[in-house]
Amino acid sequence: MAPGNITIASDGSQVSWTTEGNNDSVIVTDQYNNVLYQTACCDAVSPVVIPPSVYPASGSYYFTVQVANKLTSVPGAGAGSNFMLYDINYTMITR
Secondary structure, eight states, X not given: OOOEEEEEOTTSSEEEEEEOOSSOEEEEEOTTOOEEEEOOSSOOOSOEEOOGGXXXXXXXXXXXXXXXXXXXXXXXXXXXXXEEEEEEEEEEEEO
């Protein structure tokens, strides 16, 4: 089954997905692309609660959410190959 089905709360308080991957991440940036929040490497677990302190002022904030399955053993592939199956969501919210 493919990972994903990502939902981002309209107020930016939480990110969730219904099917876990094994290489999931959430990043929140401001309008200048400064990273304000990032999950620890390399497999976030849904739901991810975003602390209110991430939003220092009113404005636009940008979410990059990746839910992925990484396969490092792919039959018939060359040594060192891997295969990634993603669900990626890019969303802007205004707070």
